[in-house]
Amino acid sequence: MPQVAFAQDKTPGRFDFYVLSLSWSPTFCASSRGKDSPDQCGTDRKYSFIVHGLWPQNDKGYPEFCTTKEPRRVPDALGRSYFDIMPSMGLIGHQWRKHGSCSGLTQGEYLAKTREAFAKITLPPGFSNVAAPQTLSAEAIEQSFMRANPGMPQTAIAVSCEGSRLEEVRICLTKDLGFRPCAEVDRKGCTINRVTVPPPR
Template sequence: MTHRFVRTLLAACLALCGLPAAADDGSARFDFYVLSLSWSPTFCASPQGKDSKEQCGTDKTFGFIVHGLWPQNERGYPEFCASMEPRRVPESLGRDYLDIMPSMGLIGHEWRKHGSCSGLGQKAYLDKTRAAFSRIRLPADIATVTTAQTFTAEQIEQSFIRDNPGLRPDAIAVSCERSRLEEVRICLSKELSFRPCAEVDRKGCTLNRITVPPAR
């Protein structure tokens, strides 16, 4: 039995069962991606983070890490989509991405909630996530702080805009955990070019004093 025959048979079964076959993200049912960059020191100071040894152990010094690459619509977003891929991401696959998403729990959760809606298989989705992260130049004045620093939300956004030609204020949003930097969210097309995202931008933090704690 050839691989082509198996694929044809699977596609026919999916059609009869009313389930979507795996698709390239260009034809998947969402409008764009949000790349969410989490500031790890803020997460690690939280009760949840203190239990995450992979990300927050005493020997870890992560700064910005990838929280996720999220399929997004102009309004709202899909989540936990039906997929022929397994729900669990095997460690043999996920460990190649621990440098940017430093726990298998995070990788698995992001696949189930967001990656399953991308139209991509697990490896293709994780490769897309790495490509999106590689697309971004992290501003040194934010990413390499050695003591706690205070910025406005606009200053953080402007640092990213300055170091990433083509990124505009309507394509980036800062989120806060109380008065600490939580995440920076950047909107990307399916081809990973910068693009505006009114709803994401509108929900951004607007505090005038955001603390950026240093990586240990």
């Protein structure tokens, strides 16, 4: 997450903005956690960027695991309709319980908002067909997203690394899904000059 959680108001809907977290699936699938996610990491799965989550965020910290009248479990029929962008019921269920519960939205509304946020982002063309490992700086990755998304300021995007590998790209959005700066998220981004982008297996 962008920051260790401060004491937060856990009233659903009370937050400042969203963070759309895009996970580079090949890095996750190369980890020990990926072995437990056949829906995302099976041999016939070759995802690139997938949605890790849409996170209600405050300028300092973030709420999590809020109390809501919605059920904790996301029904398969609802969750699986989002497998094109979030290819695991475990991922979808966890994101709903930890983050979606704080959005003030129903499960269906939250997942629809997540799809809407993802649809707002144009993925840089260089990431659509990675056939061999690439090495870029964190800044170069951010710049590629900014070029593909006019109006995105550098203070609205942060690259996260797992060791030297690309882990995630985090983009800050208003509640209406416009780009907005987010100093704390930006500050916590990885800044190394050699970020490895592994290809889908």
